[in-house]
Amino acid sequence: MLKNLVLVGFMGTGKSTIGRQLSKALGYPLIDTDARIIAQQKRPIADIFAKEGEEFFRDLETQVLHSLTEDKCHKRIIATGGGIILREENRKLLRELGFVVWLVAQPETILERTSRNKERPLLDIEDPAERIRTMLEARNPLYDETSHLILETTSLSFSEITTGIIESA
Ligand code: S3P
Incomplete structure (x- = not known):
């Protein structure tokens, strides 16, 4: 496998957990777009959203994708933030980068997992269940349009998901 x-x-x-497992299994470096932004900005994502707003954060995501496509490196695992597919420009850059896998989970699983940490400004509200459903409805066609492979993860273990991706890529 030569592509990213x-x-x-x-x-x-x-995405991050599976990214780490893929990185270990394949010996490819892991790049996490959120982690890059945090390192560049030297502050948490919640702070960026609170002070400059979502569009500024989206600009930072686009910049990271441009730098990753311009360096022409391959054989990397690239884990992305959930909203990276919102811009058409980003969707094109993601496909240029390599083989794109869309990880799908049920809204209940997402709610359960995301309520364990408070680092996600878009879900930092009293009852995020309805917001998750609305956001999924808006975003699912965009993930679909961007990805080469769809993986429904709810009934699979992380290692089954990792193996499935390696076999398909
Ligand atoms: C976001 C997802 C987050 C992070 C930011 C915005 C989104 O990443 O990029 O809070 O719009 O879905 P994770 O998908 O890794 O939580």
Whole structure:
């Protein structure tokens, strides 16, 4: 496998965990777009959303994708933030980067996983269940349009997901 492996999907679908496992199994470095932004900005994502707003954060995501496509490196695992597919420009860049895998989980699983940490400004509200459903409805066609492979993860273990991706890429 020569291309980059790119993981997209909603918050709480396991992109970072599966990214780490793929990186270990294949010996490819893991790049996490959220981690890059945090390192560049030297502050948490919630702070960026609170001070400059979502569009500024989306600009930072687009910049990270441009730098990853311009360096022409391959054989990397690239885990992305859940909203990276919102811009058409980003969807094109993601496909240029390599093989794009869309990780899918049920809204209940997403709610359960995301309520365990408070680092997600878009879900930091009293009752995020309805917001998760609305956001999924709006975003699912965009993940679909961007990805080469769809993986329903709810009934699979993380290692089954990792093996499935390696076999398909
Ligand atoms: C976001 C998802 C987050 C992070 C930011 C916005 C989104 O990443 O990029 O809070 O719009 O879905 P994870 O998907 O890794 O939680």
